[in-house]
Amino acid sequence: MAETTPPLFRRAALIGIGLIGSSMALAMRRAGLAGEIVCAARSAATRATALRLGLVDAAFAEAAEAVRGADLIVLATPIGAFGAIAAEIGPVVEAGAIVTDVGSVKAMVLRDVGPHLPLNVHLVPGHPVAGTEHSGPESGFAELFENRWCILTPPEDADERAVDKVVALWAAMGAKVERMTAQHHDLVLAITSHVPHLIAYNIVGTASDLEAVTQSEVIKYSAGGFRDFTRIAASDPTMWRDIFLNNKEAVLEMLGRFVEDLTALQRAIRWGEGDTLFDLFTRTRAIRRSIVDAGQETQAPDFGRRAPGE
Amino acid sequence: MAETTPPLFRRAALIGIGLIGSSMALAMRRAGLAGEIVCAARSAATRATALRLGLVDAAFAEAAEAVRGADLIVLATPIGAFGAIAAEIGPVVEAGAIVTDVGSVKAMVLRDVGPHLPLNVHLVPGHPVAGTEHSGPESGFAELFENRWCILTPPEDADERAVDKVVALWAAMGAKVERMTAQHHDLVLAITSHVPHLIAYNIVGTASDLEAVTQSEVIKYSAGGFRDFTRIAASDPTMWRDIFLNNKEAVLEMLGRFVEDLTALQRAIRWGEGDTLFDLFTRTRAIRRSIVDAGQETQAPDFGRRAPGE
Structure with a gap:
């Protein structure tokens, strides 16, 4: 039976093939989600790697070449490049095609990508909340999205059949899908x-x-x-610069809250208010438990860096 | 030959038997570092657990009972209890015994413990920079200190033979030892x-x-x-309250630097200064590499939560 069911998409075009793009290629292949997978990457070395690893059937330098004949287009570059890519593919993207993305900021996709697409092309922005600190096509793996959430933020007037297909795509790659406003x-x-x-x-x-x-002491x-913070601080610089530049208002609002709370904590330390510290430290422990219970974290001590008794 | 070499210590008394105390008991047994290991713990349940797991040969409710006949005494409770414990054991601790500790703040040990000990007892404060977010006698494991640093902060007039014995103790448990001022x-x-x-x-x-x-969205x-932060924020509340109350000046100084830098970053986001962000994010990535190179971290993506391709 499975052999006669057509894949969800005829031809998928990944624009950008880093950690997320390469993981999608592997996950889509594993689940037989696309008849053909192609990518666009500016760097010749990246294109060669993507072909050598068998991630894609063809690799192009220009996004406009990659999207020809594609019924699924996934923007998987740093988000700062989305506007230019949309302008490039807008004139050539096929009628009825679905354009989605994997960017970490969503309002800007509607703002930067939407205006460049013809009306008969369906924009369904998405964000898989998954990743590691490694970058590039060699760091991808098919299981990256398993048991992780993928958030879709289609505009209010989105085509529901197109949204359903993107939901099916992520579910088939192992993700749990949630929908909310950008x-x-x-x-x-x-x-x-x-x-x-x-x-x-x-x-x-x-x-x-x-x-x-000294740095050597650090x-x-x-x-x-400290080392736990360095993992996060080893994430891709371009990707993260673009996130902060494109989610300015929300980041500044949340940062304001953080600093306000930190100032209160600083004051509690200065005045030796042990109960204030103890109460917060007890409350935060409970949240950790909830995250482990929700399956979004392992309980292995120290992230399983070293197993006890081994 | 090994059978006839006497152990480094005749009798080791662990005052407190949580993550660090229990890991020391296991590591000391494995390396045959003490003829006998005993502990003191206020809670009857903790004493029963320590005996059941074979961590210690005897368990006492009072520190003063545990230290009788001990030539090594290790303070391994939250640091806020050190002063009271020192006052309790001062009158009964054996001449020539070594008193050390595993607390995360060191100047306060000289201040709170030193004055209670007789002159013929050797105080050699120490701090193994190792741990997990789990607490209690059941979370210990013998390998916790392997390839981790243990910092000793003996006072200027310390007995060098006593310091050497504490260095030998940590080295035999697999740690690398460094000496500096408190x-x-x-x-x-x-x-x-x-x-x-x-x-x-x-x-x-x-x-x-x-x-x-909502909390459920978080x-x-x-x-x-966020989840990486919750691991750290799941650490023992009493231990951490005591650390902040007892290292107030240094914490406030470093926190001041942190907030100053964060304010500059906040401003860079507000004004859209992408280069400032990119430069910082590139610099921090290099530090991560140094930590992995120094063997203080695993390079497994995502802390080995999920291995690529598995």
Whole structure:
């Protein structure tokens, strides 16, 4: 039976083939979701890698070439490039095709991509909340999206059949799918992802600029907590620059809250208010438990860096 | 030959038997470092667990009972209890015994413990920079200290033979040993451990207090970065309250630097200064590489939560 069922998409075009694009290629192949998978990548080395790893059937330098004949187009570059790519593919994208993306900010997709697409092309923005600190086509793996959430933010007047197909795509790659407005997405991700990255980048920067403590000491004694921040602060610089520039309002709002709370904590330390500290530290422990219970985290101590008794 | 070599210590008394105490008991047994290991724990349940797991040969409710006849005493409770324990054991501790500790703040040990000990007892404060987010005697494992640093901060007039024995103890448990002043230790750990914990606790608190984003959304979409902070923010509340109350000056100084840098970053976002962001994010990536190169971190993506291709 399976052999006679046509794949969900005839031809999928991945514009950009980094960690997310290559993981999608592998996950789509595994589930037989597309008859053909092609990609566009500016760098010849990236195109060669994508072909060598068997991620795609063909690789193009220009997005406009890759989207010809595609009924699914996935924007998977840093989000700052979305506007230019949309302008490039708008004139050649096939009628009825679905354009989606995997960017970490969503309101800007409607703003930067939407205006360039013909009316008979369906824009269904999406964001798989999954990743590692590694980048590039060699870091992808088919299981990246399993048991992770993918958030779709279609505009109010979206074609529901197109939305259903994108839901089916992500579900077939193992993800759980949620739908919300782009504005709400950007607020939720500002606190669960963007501000955490910002403060991780910030403390790693602060630590490396000290005079009284050497960089070699910071590295030697990083197991006390600091090293966990460096993982986050090792994420792709271009991707993260674009996120902060394109989710400015929500990030600044959440950062304002964070700093307000931090100031209260600073004051509690200065005045020796042990109960205030103890109460917060007890409350935060419960949230960790909820995340482990929700299957979004492993309970292995120390992230399984070293298993007890092994 | 090994059978006839006497162990490094005749009788080791662990005052407190949580993650670090139980890991020390297991590591000391494995390496045959003490003829006998005993512990003191206030809670009857903890004493029963320690005996059931074979961590210790005897368990006492009172520290003063546990230290009788011991030539090594390790303070392994939250640091806020050190002063009272020192006052309790001072009158009964054996001449020539070594008193050490595993606390995360070191100047306060000289201040709170030193004055209670007789002159013929050797105080050699220590801090193994190792741990997980789990607590209690059941979370210990013998390998916790392997390839991790243990910092010793003996006072200037310390007995060098006593210092050598504590160095030998940690080396035999697999740790690398470094020596520095208590003041410098407290500054180094403020930036590599204490401030990272504080901002992790803080952002988890901020996220759980929002109105526009529900707690269930924070939990669902935590894989975007937030969950890494919750691991740190799940550490023992009593231990961490005591750390902030006892390393106030260094924590406030480092926190001041952090906030200053964060304000600059906030401004760069507000004004759309992409190059400032990109430069910082590139610099921090290099520090991550140094930590992995120094063997203080695994390079497995996502802390080995999920192996690529598995």
